[in-house]
Amino acid sequence: MRYKNLGRTGLKVSVLGFGSMRLPMIDGQVDVGKALEVLNKAFDSGINFVDTAVGYCNQQSETTVGKAVKGRRGEIVISTKNPYKGPSGQEWRAILDQSLNRLGVDYIDLYNFHGLTLEQYQNWVGLPRSPIEEALKAKDEGVVRYLGLSCHDKPVNMIKLLDTGIFSSIILQYNILDRVNEGVMEYANSKGIGVVVMGPVGGGRLAAPSDAMMRMIQSKVSSTAELALRFVLSNPSVSSALSGMSTVKMVEENAATASLAEPLSKEEREKISAALEEKKRLADLFCTGCGYCMPCPNGVDIPANFELMNYYRIYGLAEYAREGYKRLGEREKDGKKVPAWAGACKECGECEPRCPRKIEIRAQLKSVRKELG
Ligand code: SF4
Ligand code: SF4
Structure with a gap:
């Protein structure tokens, strides 16, 4: 296992972190035996960084992680998150105390504001006994060693949040198909702020095999998931990548990947970047996802169908595309089933004049249905 500094915290974390949002479950309950x-x-494979949150696994993730770290507290860096969005520091603190309880610890190494946005942060500034004030107090007391945030806000807002100087690390989305946060990661790294990646294999999207993706580099990779993880780990700004692992086999495979001295060479990274640029260009040639063709009177989500078709045709992610298509067919609105897949198109033609790319939407939707349906 390789280890890196988590920004300037002084904590050394394994480059592969354990994301505790996909612990094995049975009938809505964590299967504690299997999860442990x-x-x-x-932990035995060298992973010393575990991330959890109040809501994960039907609110049972923290308790399970707490059981797992018992007897190993000093060796493991624990990260969890506070989802509170209201104005009261007292309520925020009560959630922190519950997490300490569930984890069975008297301090948390990295305590994150869960899904913080710039707007939320600004709403708190200047409030008496705000969650921010309470967080700084908890840090002074030592129940929290470092404050962090997990964030899905726009990159420009993420940078403003980092500039507040409060946060020692940031958890953000990054994977081989979604590189929009690369600039933020570089910025955070330059400021000594730890960068923790969530979704390194695209929330399972890249777990399914794709020859087109695996062909992007010469060296041997056994799966698209391995390529995706190697891509994330080869970014020098990344301190650790959190993978949600549910089986011992997944741990073994990911830990082996995370132990590679050089996940990808500079040349391989460049080759992948060039291949991805080309794929993006091909995808945009078809449909840019601008949404001008919407709304469809029959509920079809035209850009979503075409995006899935791009994953299928251009990235070779057939399994992911077919599953996504199925989910489009199960979409609900106001408690009623309103399928948004291509199969719901009644060929009225209303959408076509609105498409700046002059896409023959009806004909294309038919191919989507044929390939993915
Ligand atoms: S042609 Fe199909 S997708 Fe386009 S507006 Fe009509 S029903 Fe909707
Ligand atoms: S208007 Fe055309 S390019 Fe834009 S989302 Fe619809 S189909 Fe795609």
């Missing part, structure tokens, strides 16, 4: 087996395997 997976977590212990992770």
Whole structure:
């Protein structure tokens, strides 16, 4: 296992972190025996960084992580998150105390504001006993060693949040198909702020095999997931990538990837970047996702169908595209089933004059249905 500094915190974390949002479950309950087996395997493989949150696994993730770290507290860096969005520091603190309880610890190494936005942060500034004030107090007390945030806001807003000087690390989305946060990651790194990646394999999207993706580099990769993880780990700004692991096998495979001295060479990274640029260009040639063709009177989500078709045709992610298509067919609105897949198109033609790319939407939707349906 390789280890890196988490920004300037002084914490050394394994480059592969354990994301505790996909612990093995049975009938809505964490299968504690299996989950502990997976977590212990992770710790024994050198993973020393575990991330959880109040809501994960039907609110049972923190308790399970707490059981797993018992007896290993000093070795493991624990990260969890506070989802509170209201104005009261007292309520925020109550959630922190509950997490300490559930985890069975007297301090948390990295305590994150869960899904913080710039707007939310600004709403708190200047409030008496705000969550921010309370967080700084908790840090002074030592129940929280470092404050962080997880964030899905726009990159420009992420940078403003980092500039507040409060946060020692940021958890953000980054993977081989979604590189919009690369600039933020570089910025954070230059400021000594730890960068923790969530969704390194695209929330499972890249777990399904794709020859087109695997052909992007010469060296041997056994799966698209491995390529995706190697891509993230080869970014020098990344301190750790959190992978949600549910089985011992996943831990073994990911830990082996995370132990590679050089996940990808500079040349391989450049080759992948060039291949991805080309794929993006091909995808945009078809449909840019601008949405001008919408709304469809029959509920078809035209850009979503075409995006899935791009994953299928251009990235070779057939399994992911077919699953996504199925989900489009199950979409609900106001408690009623309103399928948004290509199969719901009644060929009225209303959308076509609105498409700046002059796409023959009806004909294309038919191919989507044929290939993915
Ligand atoms: S042609 Fe199909 S997709 Fe376009 S507006 Fe009509 S029903 Fe909707
Ligand atoms: S208007 Fe055309 S390019 Fe834009 S989302 Fe619709 S189909 Fe795609």
